[in-house]
Amino acid sequence: MKAKAITLNVNGRRHQVTLFPNVTLLEALRDLSYTDVKNGCEKGDCGACAVELNGKVINSCLVLAWQADGAQILTNAGLGTMESPHPLQEAFADAGAVQCGYCSSGMIMAAKALLDENPNPSETEIREAISGNLCRCTGYTQIVNAVQMAAEKMMQQRAQE
Amino acid sequence: MLPEFELLMPRTLPEALEMMNESSRVIPLAGGTSLLVDLRGRISRPQMLINIGGLDELRGVRVEEGYVVVGSAVTIADLKHNVLIAKHGQVLQQATRVFANPLVRNRATIGGNLAYGSPAADAAPPLLVLDAEVELTCKDAKRTVPLKEFITGVRETVRHPRELVTAIRWPILPEGSVGVFHKLGLRKADAISVLSIAVMLHRKNTEDYAQVRIALGAVAPTPIRVTPAEELLSGGPLTPEVIARAAQLASESTHAISDIRGSAAYRKRVITALVKRLLTNLAEGTKEKKHNESEGYHS
Ligand SMILES: Cc1cc2nc3c(=O)[nH]c(=O)nc-3n(C[C@H](O)[C@H](O)[C@H](O)COP(=O)(O)OP(=O)(O)OC[C@H]3O[C@@H](n4cnc5c(N)ncnc54)[C@H](O)[C@@H]3O)c2cc1C
Numbered sequence: 471m472k473a474k475a476i477t478l479n480v481n482g483r484r485h486q487v488t489l490f491p492n493v494t495l496l497e498a499l500r501d502l503s504y505t506d507v508k509n510g511c512e513k514g515d516c517g518a519c520a521v522e523l524n525g526k527v528i529n530s531c532l533v534l535a536w537q538a539d540g541a542q543i544l545t546n547a548g549l550g551t552m553e554s555p556h557p558l559q560e561a562f563a564d565a566g567a568v569q570c571g572y573c574s575s576g577m578i579m580a581a582k583a584l585l586d587e588n589p590n591p592s593e594t595e596i597r598e599a600i601s602g603n604l605c606r607c608t609g610y611t612q613i614v615n616a617v618q619m620a621a622e623k624m625m626q627q628r629a630q631e
Numbered sequence: 632m633l634p635e636f637e638l639l640m641p642r643t644l645p646e647a648l649e650m651m652n653e654s655s656r657v658i659p660l661a662g663g664t665s666l667l668v669d670l671r672g673r674i675s676r677p678q679m680l681i682n683i684g685g686l687d688e689l690r691g692v693r694v695e696e697g698y699v700v701v702g703s704a705v706t707i708a709d710l711k712h713n714v715l716i717a718k719h720g721q722v723l724q725q726a727t728r729v730f731a732n733p734l735v736r737n738r739a740t741i742g743g744n745l746a747y748g749s750p751a752a753d754a755a756p757p758l759l760v761l762d763a764e765v766e767l768t769c770k771d772a773k774r775t776v777p778l779k780e781f782i783t784g785v786r787e788t789v790r791h792p793r794e795l796v797t798a799i800r801w802p803i804l805p806e807g808s809v810g811v812f813h814k815l816g817l818r819k820a821d822a823i824s825v826l827s828i829a830v831m832l833h834r835k836n837t838e839d840y841a842q843v844r845i846a847l848g849a850v851a852p853t854p855i856r857v858t859p860a861e862e863l864l865s866g867g868p869l870t871p872e873v874i875a876r877a878a879q880l881a882s883e884s885t886h887a888i889s890d891i892r893g894s895a896a897y898r899k900r901v902i903t904a905l906v907k908r909l910l911t912n913l914a915e916g917t918k919e920k921k922h923n924e925s926e927g928y929h930s
Contacts, residue, residue, distance in 0.1 A: 471635050471636070471637060472637070490635075491636060491637060491638035491680075492632070492633040492634065492635055492636055492638075493633075494633065494667075497632075512671055513668045513671055513672070514664055514668060514734070514735055515821075517732075517734055520734055526708070526737040527733065527734055527737060528734055528737050528738050529734050529735065529738070531667075532662075532663050532664050532667050532668070532735075532738060533663065533738070534638065534660075534663070534667070534682070536638055536640060536682070537663075537682055537684065537685070580733065580734065583733065584733075597820075598733075598820060599733055601732045601733070601819075601820030601821045602731070602732025602733055602734040602735060602820075602821055603732075603734075
């Protein structure tokens with residue numbers, strides 16, 4: 471195997487890294503300290519590693535880092551800060567949607583993809599949108615509540631603008 | 632950790648075909664949602680992959696000379712939102728809504744779905760009732776194979792190792808065609824099909840005339856068309872009696888498999904029930920449409 475230098479743009483920061491072709495985007499992100507991206511099943515079943523790749527939410531375990539060369543990547547940590555969290559992050563905390571926390575980053579990224587397209591989703595639509603994300607604590611009720619809370623807050627914010 | 636492999640990164644289709652021509656052991660990587668899972672599980676150990684998912688020439692949906700042409704690297708999510716598919720491939724669009732989950736749909740390609748040769752490929756039954764063809768391209772030649780002949784066994788297709796699936800195409804449906812897709816999984820979302828079925832009904836002005844196409848996924852070693860039942864129904868009229876007989880025949884003529892998701896006996900019962908239900912709904916739906924000009928689902 472030959473390594474190659476690639477560029478990963480993560481949460482607005484540009485990284486030059488030299489990687490072997492069999493390194494997944496998930497592994498590359500975690501090695502760059504984006505440890506909010508979790509390694510769960512490594513076969514696309516659990517969604518813990520979900521990130522946005524050029525605006526589309528995907529499982530980073532099923533993308534090779536080389537395939538993301540030059541792409542824009544957004545992880546949960548890039549959505550907000552402790553001082554100024556994203557409405558979804560705030561709602562997850564307020565609704566008690568974070569138990570062990572392992573699924574939260576991926577859940578939030580999947581929920582963000584939904585709200586980007588559909589600002590006022592039904593419960594069924596929320597459940598469909600997070601159908602690729604597993605919560606082993608089975609805290610789905612609170613997670614769905616959190617997405618609803620965030621949707622309302624974001625609609626209010628937009629109305630005020 | 633994934634096993635070691637070399638990865639070719641062509642920028643254009645001609646470059647990709649040139650690389651494929653140099654060795655028969657170069658394996659295409661599109662969305663990676665099947666291939667990377669298999670690599671991780673050590674189900675396959677290719678030495679050399681070629682990344683084709685990003686090639687512009689394999690993207691896009693267009694209508695051309697009476698055909699709908701879908702690039703092989705178009706994702707399931709793209710198809711789910713595409714207006715041409717809504718108009719000319721509604722039965723396929725129905726399948727995209729119950730395909731995997733949103734994360735997988737954003738990567739999984741239609742070409743990869745067919746090229747993988749899985750009996751449970753959810754795009755296959757809709758494409759079979761659309762009479763779709765698979766376009767295969769190698770460095771010096773291009774050929775088109777009916778989808779019916781493309782998948783030959785579990786994970787087996789007629790694709791030559793140096794060929795790429797470049798497009799999927801089907802003739803634009805005549806007016807008065809309606810289709811429906813149904814997937815039976817062990818859970819509502821994100822499940823591999825226990826059985827999937829697509830039905831296409833074409834009616835002419837007279838109520839009595841009907842042409843029917845039926846396809847099944849995940850019941851046999853390949854996705855299949857159910858020809859005996861289609862022939863029985865062909866010409867119409869679609870009375871409850873003939874629908875019931877066709878449903879029975881569809882089940883009897885299918886050599887259903889048993890696997891971890893269901894037994895052959897179960898699948899056979901489900902075939903009868905679903906063929907009957909979907910045909911009845913379609914037949915009634917088109918009748919209604921004629922009488923009240925209401926919107927049914929176009930195919
Ligand atoms: C969690 C999960 C859920 C899933 N659910 C479903 C489901 O509900 N229904 C379903 O049908 N599938 C499902 N799948 C399987 C998979 O997502 C699909 O089959 C998908 O369409 C494969 O496409 P891909 O682009 O990811 O293919 P890849 O993994 O890139 O490739 C698959 C195979 O096709 C070959 N190939 C790909 N493109 C070409 C081409 N253009 N020319 C020649 N060969 C090519 C590759 O060499 C490989 O052998 C699921 C997978 C996961 C991980």
